[in-house]
Amino acid sequence: MSVMPLFSPFAPHFSREAVFPVGSRLRRADRILPVFLPFAGCPGRCVFCAQDRQTGSGGDVDGNLRAAAALLDEIRPEQSIELAFYGGTFTALPAEQRKKALALYTRYRSSGKVNCGRCSTRPDALGAGTPSAVLRELAEAGLDLVELGVQSFSDTALHLARRGYDGTGAEAGCRAVPAAGLKLGIQLLPGMPGVTPEVFLHDVDRALELRPACLRFYPCLVPEGTELAGMWRAGNYAPWTEEKTVAALGEGLRRAWEAGVPVIRLAVAPEPVFDTALLAGPRHPALGGLIRAEALLRTTERALRRLGGAPGRLYLPRACQGYMYGHKGALRARWAALGLPPERIVFTAGEDARLCGPPETH
Ligand code: SF4
Structure with missing residues (x-):
């Protein structure tokens, strides 16, 4: 606009x-109930990723689904709930686990306790065909939003992070989601190896052209236990400073506001285990507010x-x-x-x- x-x-x-x-806000329900499935379905571990620490959740998929069901049983029926499967590659989960997760979702959706749902996955894990079998499965289960961890559309940056797809593949994934009748969310990782502020702003423009329902910006941090930590220790990677992050994300957010696309995250959510393991990177308790102010x-x-x-x-x-x-x-x-x-x-x-x-x- x-x-x-x-x-x-x-x-x-x-x-x-x-x-x-x-x-604007993307308000879909009174409350989002996240079901974290750290690394579940992931083809490998990306150089920057510490999902286990970031989500404060273990990798026991069945246990996490049972815990979500127990929580849903307790929740007051007058609250509207969105169920969100985060933290892994949902569309690449073993078929049996994905079916269990979707069965949980449809059970509580049919009972009226849950009114919408989303999952996060990778742009290269959506299967073949238009729509692919797995996207059809999500749509048929009534999930309505798929967030893609695109991270960047830059071939160079994707290669440095060893993501396993290029910019064209990332864009193809973004187009496959709405083609299956699902809403699209795009996650970007400003400051990851190879992503300068200029590359990030180009990523924002490319993401906005794809008309997503929402964006997330996760400024790249250096948690202990990741390959990025080794690169940082060896002097082969330097995270963005706080000033650079605020300036670049402030401009990226301005562009999203102008396009009328909500940016639903501007920093990794606080999580004590993750924060304790943090070695470097732009981490300020009010980072989101500083970016909004810019x-x-x-x-x-x-x-x-x-x-x-x-x-x-x-x-x-x-x-x-x-x-x-x-x-x-x-x-x-x-x-x-x-x-x-x-x-x-x-x-x-x-x-x-x-x-x-x-x-x-x-
Ligand atoms: S970034 Fe995504 S695909 Fe890579 S390891 Fe983490 S959750 Fe898995």
Whole structure:
């Protein structure tokens, strides 16, 4: 969605105004119930991956399915639930395990306890044919969103991470999901070997062209026990700094907002076991907020350029209030330099931002 100056009859006291999106949520249920299946179905271990530590969950698929069923039995029926199979390569699970997982999903969906479901997998594990047998199986079970761990569309980066597919293969996987009647989610890994900020922004553009239902950005970290840790120790890999991460992901998020695509993760979720094992990489407790703040500034700067002239007032959704000035107010000076000190910013209940020129004087 591009920023268009609007001349609204509802704001007659402002000379000009621009309305622009600053992020929407992908709200599918009151609660997501994750069922972690670390490394299950994976063809090998990718150089950066520490799913076991990241999810804080063991690799016992049957045990994890039983635990999910026990939790679902306890949940109050008035909550809507999304069941999410994360942490491995769902479409490459042994057929019997995948059928058990899908049977769990359909059982609770039929009973009304679960109202939608997703899984995560790799773009090269979707099988052949359009739609492939495995994607048909997911669609028939009523799962409606498939998230693909694409990581990058760059041939070089995919080769360095030994992902086993190239950019063309990644794109083919992304096209296969909607062709099977399923919604597509795309996960990118900014900062993985071979992914510079320029490569990442190219990845974002390529992902947005595929019209996904959502994106995730996971800035690459260096956990102990991965091959990346060895590369880092040998001086063959350096993770992005926090500043580089905030700048690049801020721009990537701005582009996603403009395209109307929700970015549902901007950092790996906090997990004590994972954080203890972390050796290097951009890990700040408020990283998501810092990235959102950067994206909001960049979005507003562009709207201001399109609007032309000095700003009068900026109306922002209330959700922006908590993060817009960055860590300890570090971005206040940049907002003031735009001509938008705090007294010119108003928080509202809306979802979009509205930037107005100065009030008319005649
Ligand atoms: S990145 Fe994905 S495919 Fe690779 S090991 Fe981790 S879960 Fe498996």
